[in-house]
Amino acid sequence: MSRHDLTGDPLRDLTAGAWIFIDFCVEDPARYQLMFQRTVPGFEPSAESYALAVQALESLRAGLVTIGITAPEALDMLTALTTGLVDQQISNDPGGDRWLKLVDEAMEMFLAHMRSRTHRKVR
Numbered sequence: 001m002s003r004h005d006l007t008g009d010p011l012r013d014l015t016a017g018a019w020i021f022i023d024f025c026v027e028d029p030a031r032y033q034l035m036f037q038r039t040v041p042g043f044e045p046s047a048e049s050y051a052l053a054v055q056a057l058e059s060l061r062a063g064l065v066t067i068g069i070t071a072p073e074a075l076d077m078l079t080a081l082t083t084g085l086v087d088q089q090i091s092n093d094p095g096g097d098r099w100l101k102l103v104d105e106a107m108e109m110f111l112a113h114m115r116s117r118t119h120r121k122v123r
Helices: 010-027 029-036 047-066 074-092 100-116
Strands: none
Touching: 010 029, 010 047, 010 074, 010 100, 029 074, 047 074, 074 100
16 A cells, blocks of 8 residues: 555545555555455464554554544445445455456545534434
8 A cells, every 4th residue: 555646536546545555455466465354264463464464554544534424433334435446346256357447536536425414412
């Protein structure tokens, strides 16, 4: 993600970051599964590896703040959207683009939702 240069356009920056992550994931499904899924029962990452993951998430959270998204649950929603698209792509259309074609639209919906939502609880 360090190669991601921000343009100042929130949608463009969000979408570009999503593509960097998603391309990384679908490029090597085994690596994706080892890094982002619990495919090995009982496996726990080392403290050093976990610290890198926390750092990456905090960097993503800071990036969201720079485009005006400050809701605490925004990071969870964004990671669910991106990894969900990756999971679907790898599981159901390996080597294809069925779910990859949805990335731009998903980021547009995410940004629009986060910008328009109220702070009241629905549940």
